Amino acid sequence: MWNYEKRLQHPVRITQTNPKIAQVIISQFGGPDGELAASMRYLSQRYTMPYKEVIGTLTDIGTEELAHMEMVCAIIYQLTKDLTPEEIAASGFDKYYVDHTLALWPQAASGAPWTATYFQSKGDPITDLHEDMAAEQKARTTYENILRLVKDPEVCEPIRFLRQREINHYQRFGESLRIVQDQLDSKNFYAFNPEFDTRQIFKS
Amino acid sequence: MMNQNPRRQELLDRINAVSFAIDDVILYLDTHPCDREAIAYYQECSRLRNEALKEYAEKFGPLTIDYAMRDASDNWNWTETPWPWMEGGC
Numbered sequence: 001m002w003n004y005e006k007r008l009q010h011p012v013r014i015t016q017t018n019p020k021i022a023q024v025i026i027s028q029f030g031g032p033d034g035e036l037a038a039s040m041r042y043l044s045q046r047y048t049m050p051y052k053e054v055i056g057t058l059t060d061i062g063t064e065e066l067a068h069m070e071m072v073c074a075i076i077y078q079l080t081k082d083l084t085p086e087e088i089a090a091s092g093f094d095k096y097y098v099d100h101t102l103a104l105w106p107q108a109a110s111g112a113p114w115t116a117t118y119f120q121s122k123g124d125p126i127t128d129l130h131e132d133m134a135a136e137q138k139a140r141t142t143y144e145n146i147l148r149l150v151k152d153p154e155v156c157e158p159i160r161f162l163r164q165r166e167i168n169h170y171q172r173f174g175e176s177l178r179i180v181q182d183q184l185d186s187k188n189f190y191a192f193n194p195e196f197d198t199r200q201i202f203k204s
Numbered sequence: 205m206m207n208q209n210p211r212r213q214e215l216l217d218r219i220n221a222v223s224f225a226i227d228d229v230i231l232y233l234d235t236h237p238c239d240r241e242a243i244a245y246y247q248e249c250s251r252l253r254n255e256a257l258k259e260y261a262e263k264f265g266p267l268t269i270d271y272a273m274r275d276a277s278d279n280w281n282w283t284e285t286p287w288p289w290m291e292g293g294c
Contacts, residue, residue: 007294
């Protein structure tokens, strides 16, 4: 189960609204390399993962991604709070507003809705951990793309924190992959899939 | 908005810092379970975090459900303080 903690992992205090930049940052809520997809990816993959260190990593990083999703949502909420119809029309936020008013809804910057097809849960630890490492790098690139467009230091600061966490998570998934490979046939990592082919061994 | 009560901000900064240290070290420990130094660091941070969370709940309201109703409130105080994304939230 999960318990809620009534604080953000890292503070978000934005005093100037900016609906134009909110429409870009929303990709890290519901976009292809966003925090919702990251969390669902790791929390889905962990059930059949045969190594306890890797289950721990998937669980704890998947949990931290939920906290990142909340930070991204807080950024968007504060960037779009109390907008007037004139500000909405002038900023191009009208296309989002017409369907969602000022509520948060997981979508990519393009408007494409969040979908489980943004991630894979393949049931093979080498495959899944490579996906996870790639996901962290893709999220880092996205945050760097956002930082090139954002000038407001109150927005940049929490985005930089989130970017840094991607690098840290990448490191931990790399160590997880190493742990998995250490348990496999060193002459052929693909000799068997430890999430499937060894079920009889784990049972006995 | 956050600095109306300096003691509250100071305590919250402490909770955020020590909680982040835990967020980070647990990921390290998941892949390095035999590192005694990291385990000791986790234990110290965990102790400081629990102390700070308890003090915060007694003075300013709960941040975790375990410390709800530790202040002078008569009514359910979990929903009284601002939510994290709001002005005055944590």
